Amino acid sequence: MTPAHEHGAARPTDPIARILLIEDDASIAAEVVDELKTRGYDVRHENTGRKGLDEGRSRKYDLMIVDRMLPELDGLSVIEALREQNITVPVLVLSALSAVDDRVSGLKAGGDDYLTKPFAMEELAARLEALMRRPNDSRATMIHVGPLSMDLIERRVTRDGRDVELLPREFRLLEYMMRRPGTVLTRTMLLEDVWNYRFIPQTNLVDVHIGKLRRKVDGPGEAPLIHSIRGAGFSLRVPG
């Protein structure tokens, strides 16, 4: 009865995605490996930077999770070494340090996303999924998700031809969601990416914004597109 079974629809696309975890803390590694296996990923774990780098070079992975502090070779050096060899696998950096500067240096080194310990498994899973499903081509001027259409030039949104009047902030939020249909988006991801927030406020800010957006997007009698995923976040998903 893990929460993973509640939203099997968010399962990675076939063939089974292969993930390399480089983490020296044995208990965290065990938890992550367990969780990811339950979610249907093929996970391999290495506990030092050196071994992780060798493994990352020798086989093709769909994604890597790299801890910042590692014995032998630290996480940022591992990522830099991979990037030097043009290995473009998406990398999620894990760190016990919360400093924003630290996050910046992690991303600068070639990481694609950054997660601070302790983290919820749901948060980790959502971010992995988002990393593997790169957002839709951002050069397109029209985005379509099911009955929803977004015109980025006219700044107009319609659902089955019905105009959806949105405030600028709602438009930005919906655009972010429409570029990642079917993906679980956590509150933290939304705050970080839509509002450029680097810290987590105490209040249920995101819920309120999503609530307002949902009332406009999902009109009375229409099938809901914006879903709440308990314990994880939100997702824009076309039913059926």
Next chain:
Amino acid sequence: MFQADLFRTATFRLTLAFVVAIISGMLLQFALVYVQMNGYELERSNDLLQREAALLVRETPEQLEYEVRERSKTDLRVILNGAALFDLDHNMIVGDIKTWPQGLTLASRPQRVWIDPPGDRAYEMRFLAMEVLGPPGSDHRILVLARSMHMADELRYITKRAALISVVPIVVFALLAGIFLSHRALGRVKEMHEAIDLIMDGDVHERLPAGREQDDLERLAGSVNRMLDRLEHLLDEIRNVGNDIAHDLRTPLARVRARLERAAATPHDAEYLNATIAQATLDLDQCFSIITALLRIGEIENGRRRAGFAQMDLSALIADIADLYEPIAETEGISLAVHGINQPITLYGDVDLLNEVLANLIDNAIKFTPAGGSVSVAAGAHDDGKIWLKVTDTGIGIPEDEREAVVGRFYRSDKSRHVPGSGLGLSLVSAILRLHGATLQIMANREDMKMPGSVFSVLFPAVSHNDISVTFG
């Protein structure tokens, strides 16, 4: 050992420097006196020669010849050391200057001429040569008067000796004074060392002997004591914070434990267990939020975050945050208004951190304001370039005696115990503002006993030229 210490004291070194200075000063003074006196003596010599010559010139040639002859025999040679009459070809007629001094010319002013007698040392004399009438029927003659430089030589000798004699006692006296003073200073420093040793051994209440802070050493001790007072105060604060943290963490942890225990003790259905797990996770999240906030405060207070400083626009920041919080204010039935941000307000700071300040202030204002109330955010620049920011609400307010405490670590008014949060929001705010060199003032908003509201007034320093060059440099 003590001896060696003595010579190493600052006072002793200062004494040595002082002695050198005194000797230099003294020598300079003697040199000056010598130069003055020498000049005076030369002036006097010239004067005497000229006066004497003036007297002699007025006499008849016969009288003059007689005078010169007699003078060379009888004069005690106090004023004139030589006198002679020469003919125009520089041959001596009468007197005690046997040969014409080399280089001497007729002039109204006395001249210095070196005399180099064979078989003796050369010496300098002052001569005055002037034409006088000869006996009737013969040519003019030249009167030569001479005066030795012995007075000047003596002067030089006397000054030298006086200088040497007076240096010795002065040096001895200064050294003795230096040793005495250093000895005293060393004794006081020793007392301070003992006090410091006590403090290092853990007696944080010990203080250095500062007396009445009358001299520099005592004033230094006074400053150190004040520093120790501050440190002791901080230590107490940290100790209290430690207790507060323990207390605030204990409560949710105790709840988690009780819940898990109950769930484990009796068989329950899956739904109950899930709810228990969810609640436990929430409680643990609160613990984490407290720990995270504490770490962040520590990080900010360490001042390591200035790396993110740059020129930024406060107006845009306020607009963004207001945009983020507007929906939540709306659902709480509170009006959120923004004033004075129509034009950019340039500030030198860290966008992410100031974001956090604004968010915390607005979040708090909304939290503690009942439905129907209002929250407003305003900002602007004073004439002197300082930038102000005000977040005003019509909420429950903060009692005057609690206003200072709320910005301290972990303070939560009893009124806010039921409101969720780490209780560290305002501590974070004040830590970030301190990092920006800004001040935070908390006031009541209005005269209303029940809902006085609060004004959080922030004043940022003016953007200085330095900051800008750092930004682009």
